[in-house]
Amino acid sequence: MENDNHPKVNFGKNGVLLVNLGTPDSTSWWDIRKYLREFLSDKRVIEVNPILWQIILNLFILNFRPSKTAKAYKEIWMTDINESPLRYYTKQQTQKLKKKFNNQNIIIDYAMRYGNPSIKSRLQKLQSEGCENIILFPLYPQYAAATTATVCDEVYRCLIKMRWQPSLQVIPHYESNEDYINGLVNSIKKKLSEISWKPDLIVASYHGIPQKYFDKGDPYHCYCQKTSRLIKEKFNEIPIETTFQSRFGPEKWLQPYTDKTLEKLPTEGKKNILMICPGFSSDCVETLEEIAIQGKETFIESGGKNFDLISCLNDNDDHIKMMENIIKTYIH
16 A cells, blocks of 8 residues: 655756856855865864964964955956856856756756865765765866866765765866867867967966875876877877976975966066866966966066966867766666
8 A cells, every 4th residue: 555645755857966166155255264164174184283283284284374265366356146157157068968868867966075066065965865875076187186086075975974875976187188178179279260370388277286185196197197198199289388386385296386486487488378177177366366476476476477277168169078978878
């Protein structure tokens, strides 16, 4: 005999969860501090003695760094919609992918590893909407433990607490995906058609990681070099050099450093450069403030003449096509 009191259960759908790094909710000191606390408390990001690190973090970093970080975010904040570029473009990617999978049994959503919307809230939402299968899409082309792996960590922590778990597939990296490489090459060609000068060099700047992470076996550096090599194979009109940005603290990080390279290039006669940031799926504080503002200032003050930044793939057609095609390979 059927139980008429059984709660309604949604089922039979596939969910796709795009996950990016994260962003503060605003440029206020407290929102920046809250975001930094979550980010810098991640043991995948900071691999030092956790007790010692919490003392340093709470007594020093969280009292002084939020002001500096807030200043950087204010430089690039989309004030007309009160949104960070990272969240804006991630939302745009989600909306455009929804249209690509319109009328199919697929629900597309997004989350942030740090900040809002949280991975926990979005997983619960997808499960309640009947997603029995979830495709996790960390928006990091090149795998690193401090990016893709920590997204997986958080997803697993959330699944542990779910009584009815969906099945899970993870898109681990896409550094050599043909659509991705073609999109990057097309973005270079588009920028070249828009400027009136010829670059002496294209600098491909990737987010750095501490050298000791690489020494322990993190494959990130290799994936970055592979992306650069594949770009060069499709576009060899202008030399391309790979560098690493955003180092934090006194220890050695992956080299060459982007900022030191920008100081040095004019002394070598390379006074016209284009920058591209292939490791970022969306423009953010690291590309728009650290490179387009600080990087340009460093380069010009060192004797450079022309400097420009190629936008990330963001929500352009090439990027959406790539994401659509990757997702399709995971849907059965």
